[in-house]
Amino acid sequence: MERKLDLDPAAIQRCRHAAGAIADEVLGFAAERTTVSIERAVLRWMGVEGGDTDCIPLVNRVVDAAGVAGLLDRGVALPFAEAVRASGLPPTDAARAIAEGRLPLRAPDAEFESAARDMARTLSAIGADRVRRTNRTRQRFLERLGEGSRPLLYVIVASGNIHEDTVQAKVCAKAGAQVVAVIRSTAQSLLDYIPEGATTEGYGGTYATQANFRIMRAALDDASEDVGCYVRQCNYASGLCMPEMATLGALERLDVMLNDALYGILFRDINMQRTLTDQAFSRRVSAAAGLIINTGEDNYLTTADAFDAAHTVLASEFINEQIALRCGLKPAQLGLGHAMQMNPWREDMFLYEVAQARMAREIFPDCPLKYMPPTKYMTGDIFLGHVQDALFSLASVMTGQGIHLLGMMTEAMHTPHIHDRTLALESTRMIATAARHLEDEIEFKPGGLIQTRARVVLGGAVGLLEQVRDEGLFGALAHGRFADIRRAPDGGRGLDGVVVKATGYWNPVEDSLDTLLAERDAEVVR
Amino acid sequence: MERKLDLDPAAIQRCRHAAGAIADEVLGFAAERTTVSIERAVLRWMGVEGGDTDCIPLVNRVVDAAGVAGLLDRGVALPFAEAVRASGLPPTDAARAIAEGRLPLRAPDAEFESAARDMARTLSAIGADRVRRTNRTRQRFLERLGEGSRPLLYVIVASGNIHEDTVQAKVCAKAGAQVVAVIRSTAQSLLDYIPEGATTEGYGGTYATQANFRIMRAALDDASEDVGCYVRQCNYASGLCMPEMATLGALERLDVMLNDALYGILFRDINMQRTLTDQAFSRRVSAAAGLIINTGEDNYLTTADAFDAAHTVLASEFINEQIALRCGLKPAQLGLGHAMQMNPWREDMFLYEVAQARMAREIFPDCPLKYMPPTKYMTGDIFLGHVQDALFSLASVMTGQGIHLLGMMTEAMHTPHIHDRTLALESTRMIATAARHLEDEIEFKPGGLIQTRARVVLGGAVGLLEQVRDEGLFGALAHGRFADIRRAPDGGRGLDGVVVKATGYWNPVEDSLDTLLAERDAEVVR
Amino acid sequence: MTNDDSPTRIPSGIDLHAIGPYGDTLGDGIVQVSFSLPIPASPEAREAARRLAVQMGLNEPQIYREADLGYGFSFWIVYGKCRHHVDVTRIVVPKITSAALSFEEINALVLDNAGRRLRIVGACTGTDAHTVGIDAILNMKGFAGEYGLERYPAFEVFNLGSQVTNGTLLAKVRETGADAVLVSQVVTQKDVHLSNLAEWVDMVEADGLRQGLLLLCGGPRITHEVALELGFDAGFGAGTTPRQVAAWLAQEWVRRKK
Amino acid sequence: MTNDDSPTRIPSGIDLHAIGPYGDTLGDGIVQVSFSLPIPASPEAREAARRLAVQMGLNEPQIYREADLGYGFSFWIVYGKCRHHVDVTRIVVPKITSAALSFEEINALVLDNAGRRLRIVGACTGTDAHTVGIDAILNMKGFAGEYGLERYPAFEVFNLGSQVTNGTLLAKVRETGADAVLVSQVVTQKDVHLSNLAEWVDMVEADGLRQGLLLLCGGPRITHEVALELGFDAGFGAGTTPRQVAAWLAQEWVRRKK
Numbered sequence A, B: 001m002e003r004k005l006d007l008d009p010a011a012i013q014r015c016r017h018a019a020g021a022i023a024d025e026v027l028g029f030a031a032e033r034t035t036v037s038i039e040r041a042v043l044r045w046m047g048v049e050g051g052d053t054d055c056i057p058l059v060n061r062v063v064d065a066a067g068v069a070g071l072l073d074r075g076v077a078l079p080f081a082e083a084v085r086a087s088g089l090p091p092t093d094a095a096r097a098i099a100e101g102r103l104p105l106r107a108p109d110a111e112f113e114s115a116a117r118d119m120a121r122t123l124s125a126i127g128a129d130r131v132r133r134t135n136r137t138r139q140r141f142l143e144r145l146g147e148g149s150r151p152l153l154y155v156i157v158a159s160g161n162i163h164e165d166t167v168q169a170k171v172c173a174k175a176g177a178q179v180v181a182v183i184r185s186t187a188q189s190l191l192d193y194i195p196e197g198a199t200t201e202g203y204g205g206t207y208a209t210q211a212n213f214r215i216m217r218a219a220l221d222d223a224s225e226d227v228g229c230y231v232r233q234c235n236y237a238s239g240l241c242m243p244e245m246a247t248l249g250a251l252e253r254l255d256v257m258l259n260d261a262l263y264g265i266l267f268r269d270i271n272m273q274r275t276l277t278d279q280a281f282s283r284r285v286s287a288a289a290g291l292i293i294n295t296g297e298d299n300y301l302t303t304a305d306a307f308d309a310a311h312t313v314l315a316s317e318f319i320n321e322q323i324a325l326r327c328g329l330k331p332a333q334l335g336l337g338h339a340m341q342m343n344p345w346r347e348d349m350f351l352y353e354v355a356q357a358r359m360a361r362e363i364f365p366d367c368p369l370k371y372m373p374p375t376k377y378m379t380g381d382i383f384l385g386h387v388q389d390a391l392f393s394l395a396s397v398m399t400g401q402g403i404h405l406l407g408m409m410t411e412a413m414h415t416p417h418i419h420d421r422t423l424a425l426e427s428t429r430m431i432a433t434a435a436r437h438l439e440d441e442i443e444f445k446p447g448g449l450i451q452t453r454a455r456v457v458l459g460g461a462v463g464l465l466e467q468v469r470d471e472g473l474f475g476a477l478a479h480g481r482f483a484d485i486r487r488a489p490d491g492g493r494g495l496d497g498v499v500v501k502a503t504g505y506w507n508p509v510e511d512s513l514d515t516l517l518a519e520r521d522a523e524v525v526r
Numbered sequence C, D: 001m002t003n004d005d006s007p008t009r010i011p012s013g014i015d016l017h018a019i020g021p022y023g024d025t026l027g028d029g030i031v032q033v034s035f036s037l038p039i040p041a042s043p044e045a046r047e048a049a050r051r052l053a054v055q056m057g058l059n060e061p062q063i064y065r066e067a068d069l070g071y072g073f074s075f076w077i078v079y080g081k082c083r084h085h086v087d088v089t090r091i092v093v094p095k096i097t098s099a100a101l102s103f104e105e106i107n108a109l110v111l112d113n114a115g116r117r118l119r120i121v122g123a124c125t126g127t128d129a130h131t132v133g134i135d136a137i138l139n140m141k142g143f144a145g146e147y148g149l150e151r152y153p154a155f156e157v158f159n160l161g162s163q164v165t166n167g168t169l170l171a172k173v174r175e176t177g178a179d180a181v182l183v184s185q186v187v188t189q190k191d192v193h194l195s196n197l198a199e200w201v202d203m204v205e206a207d208g209l210r211q212g213l214l215l216l217c218g219g220p221r222i223t224h225e226v227a228l229e230l231g232f233d234a235g236f237g238a239g240t241t242p243r244q245v246a247a248w249l250a251q252e253w254v255r256r257k258k
Ligand code: B12
Pocket: A183, A184, A185, A186, A187, A203, A204, A205, A267, A299, A302, A303, A375, A376, A377, A378, A379, A410, A411, A412, A413, A414, A415, A416, C127, C128, C129, C130, C131, C132, C133, C134, C136, C137, C143, C182, C183, C184, C185, C186, C187, C188, C189, C216, C217, C218, C219, C220, C221, C235, C236, C237, C238, C239, C240, C241, C245
């Protein structure tokens, strides 16, 4: 990575140090806990699918039963494996039987303890195998069709109806999209369960369900063949079901998932203990499944001012990076988030934006970076908005971003219409072609506005990260250090789903994840 | 002017030398000739206005009469002054009397020769006075209201109806336009007279008439006061009536006029002897009137390919420059033309375009340069077109252009609708604000694509200019060296209006122009 | 349309009884239209696009862009000359009529007349999590260089934040004895905002609290007209400044008291 | 509409008898509209814009941008749900039906059947000076990587350039004994191209030359349909390649000869 900004390596080092300490604190905290969603994720990994007659997911029924039985603090895996072993039923049937009260859920008797553990390991290994196969399928697609050139062009579909979504996703692929994200229905992150089945009624988005993941996957595989380029599917490992979402992503071959340490806390008022505990587990799942995660720093700039709060974005990128690396994610899996949200009528904003975007590239040279388009200053003027998006595309190309979210001229109005995305892709592809090597060609004046701006923002991040390290992340959130939003450690939704692990807590999926990650690393070495 | 392209000064010097030789050839040729339009311009300068009952301009009637009487090769000024003197009528009335055969047009008898010359000088001095006053009025406007920041934003109106045009011009001014050009009706350049009166029926533009100039001037003066910025008026000193148009521009306070050495020859098939002779006179008028001229190199790229023919644009800029300087124009009056006409889907076209635009700035550092927007690759897709125009605006701001023509998303469709210009201005103003100091901030990689491209184009211009110098401009035009178009020295329209001066040819307006230019230069020195 | 705008602002030659679109000549009626069709691009689809434009009342429709989007869809950009006209003299639009008052005037008006601070409860309700708008009106910091209502001595503000159920909001209104409630709605997909707002008004009325309570709503797709239809006292759209809301609250409260 | 497109290309669930615009859900009818009005922006003007949209057949029109342009004009961006539908099965569009032939096939077809080169006269007529289009078809160099007609052994080309009067053109047709005349028209303001093209056809007929002469016109706003209406044998629009024209000429000439 050519150094165009003359950033101070010592300042970057200080940021990484402070963020590392913060990550250690968070992960230490998380290691002592589990959550209902982690336990449900374990069941999903072990093969439980579907819902009861009221469409309540069986995994919820089983984990609720485990909670009632006081089994959660030692993990649901062992009692569930015991039930499978004892009943001889396949996992889903066993879960249904438990839900219907036909099969007891309890710790194995001592004599069956070891058989139950073996059963748990077997079920977990089946899950691991499925993930392994999924990874291989993706690998083969990528080898055969390629991913197209960078930045990856990323668009959203959000009709609310999975069947309309697939049509639109294919149209996007034809227009050059390389990642298609299905936006979730409003406030799905607040649901403490994942809805079941193919859905056709969402608000502002389409429910994330296992069935919808599959339907979209099949459509995108078709489209990939048609256009001769592997089109990635994206969804959210976020909200109260974060670990389960990551697990479904691993099983159903999603390729990219939004997953952020702080988004749920700040923007969804999810309890911080809950989300940070969920985070640790889901990142390990993403790591093993070869998913790219996209972090959500861009969201900060929808409430805070992009110019004033630029250093908070950078600081959060460091925290997300350090947590992610400790969870086994490789830099190439880190789509660290940022966004072009400056007031376009501010003098030299394009320069400041270039400074910010380039700074992120130079500090995280091996991460693809997820660059989000203008939304805050979009107005409903589709013509001016299209130009704001063009400036964004140019900034993206000029600074070598890895994942480029397409700005829509109809932002501020509605989720995109079918042609909105084609027009956006066309514009961005034209700019990416016409300015292909602009990044290589330009240098920034030493000590000029751009270099100075980058240095100031980096300095701000040093200060903030060291402050957060000193206050502790929980304290910092309570003080509103991010996005101007204050959150209390015991506030928000989902705290009741957090369980401090008892001694003897056991989660065989963790072991499977270790195995998968070890295999990956061995592969890389070979 | 910061040197970002590392251009070879010796190559620039060679271009100027060759172009200088070409200019000398052209002006030497022109000095031996006059044309019907130059003679009509002389009459206009001397105060003849209006048309006969068939709306044929009186200046045409008088010059035609002079032609019939065989007086043209010695200049119409003296016979006309003699008629004024003899009749005691004001110029327009005298012209009408001549047209109606009530007053003879002839060389003065020897006894009146000196009185007739005095009268000619007086009439010419009255014209000069009017031009002086006009210049002063413009100067005062500019001192009081300023011109706004550079690049000057330039838009066109072209409704065909001067009254609709004024409304639209004011709306443009409100949206930030600093130059308003009234496009002429299709093929007005082929008319060998200037229509009379306020006109409301034009095709693809509005007739350029003295009355229309005045009406638009008044509207723009109003708008200037409203918006607190002097809004310049632009029209064409081009076509068969080039010298008269320049003269009307000087009298009616136009501020900018399109005027190109070769445009009429190449694109209107006007005879080259005619247009080059007209050129010399009209440039001197523009020089004295403080008009900015815009040259028409941009037009080449509508027929020739912008990438392959880039050096022809630069070569023509040198020729236009050298002719202009020799006619008394100051570099600040030279809006040398170029245009962003590259195929936007060509890889790195934005880089090549930046190279070209920046090269022009560095080679002509004191000229404002007139930068024309994409038209050739506009398609009727208003959304993509708006983005092509945005890239153009950015290239303009990035390279420090002086006069920026606004691209219209409805290019390739129709002359602009009222909001097209407002949307274009809004977009361009946003880009100019957001990227205000981008020009200062960026440097180009030494030996990179941009620098190399500029060097190649400059090299091409050296070759072409030396070839044209060697072939002679007339020969070069016959060989199709510009815009892929071949023209014969005796071909095209208007050759019959060229007259080789006899000894004794006299044109007092030339003397007035000398005086005005001398005054200006003295002013500058003071 | 009232002509209280300076008359010079109406272009000359305009007939307010029959206003139609303007491209570059009075009366040309030009409009720009774009849309997709669920059929692939083809000469027939082009004709279909043209016929749609004709049905929309566009004379001489010109298709300037046709694009096959793939998978059976096509996109069209059409210009045409609109036949329709509107009699602007017959248009009457309900408008917020409160005068523009300064920060000081608003405080004085309330404190002089009420002798106390007005209690204001605000929330972004339903599943809507977009708090930036209501915060812009209520928070100290304010918006567009103007203080929010919290900064006014005349108001006591309770900002409940986002995703507040109508039930929670009602409880808060009771608890605080609110004088006015400000509801924000930003997400409008499938008209969720309309049903949510209507439900709120119903609940307030069912609870007997409507009397004496000023009900306001706001958001980028809210207009005063729609707000009135839904049973609110006022509605505020995109770009509203806190002072506009404060001025309306002060004047309306005083007006009602009298 | 013929369904000779692969049927998979028509999205499922589509009723070809009632095709309407598509935003993001089948049947939503969404269209985007923009226009200016010759009245200043105001709530009344906004209502006027809305009513215009309603008259155009747009349900639930939403105004997303209103801008005062100054001097009594305003600009509007509106979205709405179009009520109109088109029965695509009833649409029949005249199309150029000649087969796509290669350079060699075209030459062979002409030379085998005519035993000589076809004489082609081309011009951009009237006041129109836009030669790039006709040159693209006729010049050696060609267009979009395809040779122009001059390069075909099968054609002898006389390209008269720009601003050619119909009279001059007619003289040239007589002089050369042309087999086909290609007229280009690019400027369409106030429909000058239509009157100029109609005049051309009239002159050819009045002169008794129509028989045996293939009349083509082309330009970015020309469609085959319009060309037929004006009395031409074919019309070629934007993006036409020389080979398409050559193929049509060869096949049509041979067809007529038989
Ligand atoms: C910021 C933002 C977010 C942030 C919100 C953070 C926060 N704490 O508010 C985050 C990232 C969390 C977010 C999430 C989502 N968002 Co959002 N978001 C936006 C965005 C970019 C800006 C909104 C904004 O802050 N505007 C600035 C404020 C100041 O303006 P305002 O709200 O209009 O308020 C002014 C006036 O309207 C008025 N006002 C507003 N309320 C009130 C109330 C009263 C009483 C009064 C008097 C006045 C008043 O005064 C304010 C000042 O002038 C818009 C796009 C855009 N540019 O508008 C999309 C947008 C609003 N979001 C949208 C969607 C769909 C979502 C999601 C539902 C997407 C999803 N499926 O996940 C989620 C979920 C959120 C949820 N459940 O509501 C859509 C809504 C579409 C629609 N019309 O229904 C938009 C339009 C984007 C789009 N094109 O799709 N979003």
